[in-house]
Amino acid sequence: MSVIHRVRLPVGATPTVEVGHSVEPAEVLATRRAPRGGINVAVSAALRQSPADAERSLVARPGATLDAGAILAEDGRGRQVRVDEACILLGYDRDDGSAMIAPLSGSEPVLGHVRGDVVSIEPEAIELRIAGALVAGVGGSGTAVHGELRVAVHEPGDELRATAIDVGATGRIIVGGSRASAETLTRARAMGVAGIVLGGILDKELRDFESTQQRRREIGGVRGDFAVILLEGFGKVGFDPGLFAWFRTHEGRMASLFGDTARLYVYDAGPPPGRRVLPRPGDRVIAHRRPHAGQGGELVRVLDRPYAFASGIVGRGALVRFEDGRTAVVPVANLEATEPLASA
Amino acid sequence: MTPTPVRADLALLLDVGSAWTKAGVIGRVRGRWRLVAHAAQPTAWGATALRRWLVEQLAASVDTRLVHRLDDLIADANRIECHTARRPARLAVVAVSRDLSGGAARRAAEAAGWEVVETVTFDDGRTLAGRLGILQAAEVDAWLIAGGFDDSRSPRALEAAALVASARRAGGGPVIWAGSAALAGEVDRLFESGALSVVGNPRPDARREEPAALRTHLAALLRDAVMPQDETHLSSVAFPRAIGALAGATGLRILGVDLGARSATRALAEPDGTFASRVHASGGLAGTVLAPGAAARVARLAGDAGDEAAVADLLQTLRARPTSLPQTPEELAATQTAARVQLAGIQEDGVPGSVDLLIGAGRTIAAAPRPAQAARMLLDGVRPLGVTQLAVDAAALLGPLGSLPDEEIGEGLALLGEDLLVPLGTAVVCRGGAPGRLAMRVAVHRSGWPPRSAIEVRTGQLQVVALPRGQAAEVTIELLGGASLGAVRRSTRVQVNATGGVVGLILDARGAPIALPKRSDDRREVLAGWRDSLAREATAGSERVA
Numbered sequence: 007m008s009v010i011h012r013v014r015l016p017v018g019a020t021p022t023v024e025v026g027h028s029v030e031p032a033e034v035l036a037t038r039r040a041p042r043g044g045i046n047v048a049v050s051a052a053l054r055q056s057p058a059d060a061e062r063s064l065v066a067r068p069g070a071t072l073d074a075g076a077i078l079a080e081d082g083r084g085r086q087v088r089v090d091e092a093c094i095l096l097g098y099d100r101d102d103g104s105a106m107i108a109p110l111s112g113s114e115p116v117l118g119h120v121r122g123d124v125v126s127i128e129p130e131a132i133e134l135r136i137a138g139a140l141v142a143g144v145g146g147s148g149t150a151v152h153g154e155l156r157v158a159v160h161e162p163g164d165e166l167r168a169t170a171i172d173v174g175a176t177g178r179i180i181v182g183g184s185r186a187s188a189e190t191l192t193r194a195r196a197m198g199v200a201g202i203v204l205g206g207i208l209d210k211e212l213r214d215f216e217s218t219q220q221r222r223r224e225i226g227g228v229r230g231d232f233a234v235i236l237l238e239g240f241g242k243v244g245f246d247p248g249l250f251a252w253f254r255t256h257e258g259r260m261a262s263l264f265g266d267t268a269r270l271y272v273y274d275a276g277p278p279p280g281r282r283v284l285p286r287p288g289d290r291v292i293a294h295r296r297p298h299a300g301q302g303g304e305l306v307r308v309l310d311r312p313y314a315f316a317s318g319i320v321g322r323g324a325l326v327r328f329e330d331g332r333t334a335v336v337p338v339a340n341l342e343a344t345e346p347l348a349s350a
Numbered sequence: 351m352t353p354t355p356v357r358a359d360l361a362l363l364l365d366v367g368s369a370w371t372k373a374g375v376i377g378r379v380r381g382r383w384r385l386v387a388h389a390a391q392p393t394a395w396g397a398t399a400l401r402r403w404l405v406e407q408l409a410a411s412v413d414t415r416l417v418h419r420l421d422d423l424i425a426d427a428n429r430i431e432c433h434t435a436r437r438p439a440r441l442a443v444v445a446v447s448r449d450l451s452g453g454a455a456r457r458a459a460e461a462a463g464w465e466v467v468e469t470v471t472f473d474d475g476r477t478l479a480g481r482l483g484i485l486q487a488a489e490v491d492a493w494l495i496a497g498g499f500d501d502s503r504s505p506r507a508l509e510a511a512a513l514v515a516s517a518r519r520a521g522g523g524p525v526i527w528a529g530s531a532a533l534a535g536e537v538d539r540l541f542e543s544g545a546l547s548v549v550g551n552p553r554p555d556a557r558r559e560e561p562a563a564l565r566t567h568l569a570a571l572l573r574d575a576v577m578p579q580d581e582t583h584l585s586s587v588a589f590p591r592a593i594g595a596l597a598g599a600t601g602l603r604i605l606g607v608d609l610g611a612r613s614a615t616r617a618l619a620e621p622d623g624t625f626a627s628r629v630h631a632s633g634g635l636a637g638t639v640l641a642p643g644a645a646a647r648v649a650r651l652a653g654d655a656g657d658e659a660a661v662a663d664l665l666q667t668l669r670a671r672p673t674s675l676p677q678t679p680e681e682l683a684a685t686q687t688a689a690r691v692q693l694a695g696i697q698e699d700g701v702p703g704s705v706d707l708l709i710g711a712g713r714t715i716a717a718a719p720r721p722a723q724a725a726r727m728l729l730d731g732v733r734p735l736g737v738t739q740l741a742v743d744a745a746a747l748l749g750p751l752g753s754l755p756d757e758e759i760g761e762g763l764a765l766l767g768e769d770l771l772v773p774l775g776t777a778v779v780c781r782g783g784a785p786g787r788l789a790m791r792v793a794v795h796r797s798g799w800p801p802r803s804a805i806e807v808r809t810g811q812l813q814v815v816a817l818p819r820g821q822a823a824e825v826t827i828e829l830l831g832g833a834s835l836g837a838v839r840r841s842t843r844v845q846v847n848a849t850g851g852v853v854g855l856i857l858d859a860r861g862a863p864i865a866l867p868k869r870s871d872d873r874r875e876v877l878a879g880w881r882d883s884l885a886r887e888a889t890a891g892s893e894r895v896a
Contacts, residue, residue, distance in 0.1 A: 014487070017517055017519055017522075039483040040479065040482075043479055057493070067539060067540060070515075070541050094482070095512070097511075101505065144671070207664045209662040209663050210645075239663075239671065240666035240667055283392065294667075295671070297677065297678055298677075315675070315677045316679060317677055318719030319676060337675040339673050340677065
């Protein structure tokens with residue numbers, strides 16, 4: 007199977023690839039010259055004009071990009087003001103007759119962070135076709151990372167503990183279980199883990215981790231990229247066992263993880279177990295809210311009449327036999343059917 | 351003998367939200383149009399499931415000769431539909447200062463229904479390169495620039511415009527200049543012809559904020575440029591139109607609040623039918639998590655929703671899975687408190703004067719398990735000072751009716767009569783007064799009922815007097831100890847008429863904003879008292895005190 011990944015290009019980026027090119031995660035798709043800090047260029051003094059007259063002599067308007075040596079202003083009598091380096095003209099101060107420019111840096115790369123084939127190039131974005139599967143999450147944190155998948159827990163409901171992170175995890179994307187503490191995330195980052203895939207995590211733990219990383223970044227103590235993705239929900243939410251089994255079969259495959267947009271691409275992988283709303287009797291289902299968040303089971307029957315839940319909410323209910331042996335009535339709106347793997 | 355053909359006049363009213371779709375079937379029953387079935391389901395479940403559910407409801411009550419035709423009848427019924435915009439429109443705000451021009455521009459944009467995805471100001475602590483980099487990477491539908499007072503020629507404001515000119519692609523969406531009027535010509539020259547529109551400065555000087563012109567312009571831009579579909583079918587447009595028509599028909603001043611999964615709409619309509627509305631793109635339940643400190647605030651205000659960590663997870667769940675339902679009492683308490691917080695957020699500048707009728711819409715409010723919970727969300731979220739009728743749009747009919755042509759909205763509202771809204775009762779909300787001292791002495795006179803002694807309400811108390819739906823009472827309110835109903839009055843004695851509802855007459859002396867004890871045990875006790883006072887079923891002739 008294949009999926010499309012879109013890489014947005016910032017303004018001013020120049021693509022370095024063509025349609026049909028095959029690219030690797032670290033390959034440069036485009037380059038751009040990012041603006042650096044602003045500096046003032048004396049215009050009226052150089053033209054020996056008043057600030058108001060000098061403004062009329064500007065040949066570029068604010069917002070324009072100028073090449074090195076380009077004329078910024080000229081008086082028509084031979085006097086010119088040129089810019090020394092490529093820059094963006096930001097504005098002109100009519101009081102002191104100076105122009106503010108933002109010099110452009112050297113070429114900076116725009117990476118795709120995925121392996122795939124370029125299928126389209128537009129001014130705003132480059133699209134890549136990835137041979138593999140996309141697993142979409144419900145939340146996450148961090149930048150784009152890539153690495154080999156490694157499953158680090160035995161059961162989908164297990165917590166990913168700090169002790170499970172060893173040197174073998176360095177550079178890999180670790181598949182954990184129901185949750186991980188901020189301590190585990192901190193250790194994973196310190197051990198050079200590229201990313202972590204979890205069923206759920208306490209929002210507070212994730213925020214605590216982000217805060218400590220932010221502080222360390224501010225003092226320059228953080229190197230390398232790291233990302234976390236949550237697949238099921240917030241809180242202690244286990245993996246769907248079917249999805250966990252799918253990860254097990256793909257252990258060792260390369261993957262690219264985008265934490266902030268909660269997407270995980272697994273290369274050369276078949277489709278993950280599908281999800282469907284409005285499950286039917288006999289379906290394998292997963293529940294999404296407390297008190298059954300992340301639990302899987304079988305939908306026994308949908309109740310004929312609206313059901314009053316403990317909260318007082320009245321709605322469509324379904325009797326679910328969970329994998330731990332308990333049965334409960336759950337709002338159908340809180341259930342998703344999980345489709346079996348194609349090979350199952 | 352030929353069987354008599356059975357005719358069924360049906361119409362289907364649909365409100366298709368980003369998370370839930372609400373459907374009402376209205377039919378002619380003994381010559382009158384009545385709401386005969388109502389269903390709500392996640393939008394993703396599709397039309398077939400919705401129709402099946404409506405058929406199940408109708409099958410129990412319609413003429414048996416129609417049962418086998420119900421599916422076709424609903425499928426063929428006249429559809430009156432409104433829907434939420436498919437995606438929020440995104441805006442970048444570039445301004446001189448975060449608190450003055452930036453704050454005013456941002457508030458106006460959010461109140462017009464835009465999602466502000468980037469805000470760049472010259473006091474945001476970023477470097478110039480950082481600001482440019484952020485704007486160059488921004489994926490937005492429009493750009494809003496603000497800065498400089500009208501009598502000044504601020505170079506910083508021009509720089510803000512140049513930043514946008516540098517970061518925006520040619521043809522990369524409309525640009526709005528809402529800065530110093532003196533600079534409009536210069537800013538216009540920075541962009542290609544036709545790209546820039548100039549509107550009134552929301553901060554014309556240091557003391558005034560005048561966001562109305564900008565808000566109106568942004569709302570029009572949202573409809574015309576970004577969402578070119580038939581605007582009257584957008585829920586954010588249809589709901590205020592229905593509120594306006596209802597106000598015109600009843601002669602009441604009405605405030606309607608529609609709290610959705612993603613966005614919230616607030617419409618204030620005058621007795622002549624004119625109305626003003628605001629759409630808050632992140633004002634829905636899913637947006638609660640975006641507010642700084644929201645989890646702590648919700649946990650504190652709910653009292654019975656669990657600790658802050660549990661509430662934080664719940665708020666994230668509301669964002670990630672907006673169609674899911676609270677199954678436990680704790681989750682319901684947190685969800686309803688989040689609704690109160692969001693309602694308070696969209697009333698940032700309050701309601702000028704009192705309103706006669708406050709209508710709550712949206713699943714969380716209108717489909718609350720108990721009417722008292724809906725009343726609590728409206729009272730705590732909006733804090734309507736004075737004497738206000740409360741009602742909910744339980745069947746989500748206002749949005750679809752508001753999508754009708756102007757001349758038909760009033761007719762639609764009138765046809766549905768008592769089925770349109772569920773009256774919760776009347777609330778008397780006062781502020782001021784000394785803690786623990788008497789704030790109101792209220793005498794309730796019901797025609798045909800024996801006279802009874804006045805009810806005393808202390809500051810911080812909430813009392814409910816049974817006043818069933820369809821009943822009216824004359825209420826005499828004596829304000830004590832400096833308490834007031836909001837408006838300046840010469841007399842401390844006020845006489846009003848109150849109408850009943852499923853909750854009753856609510857006497858609320860908790861102040862505005864509501865003051866809560868600092869100690870958590872005390873706070874929980876007070877909150878539980880208010881909850882229980884509202885939650886107990888009304889017994890005729892009795893009062894519930896907390």
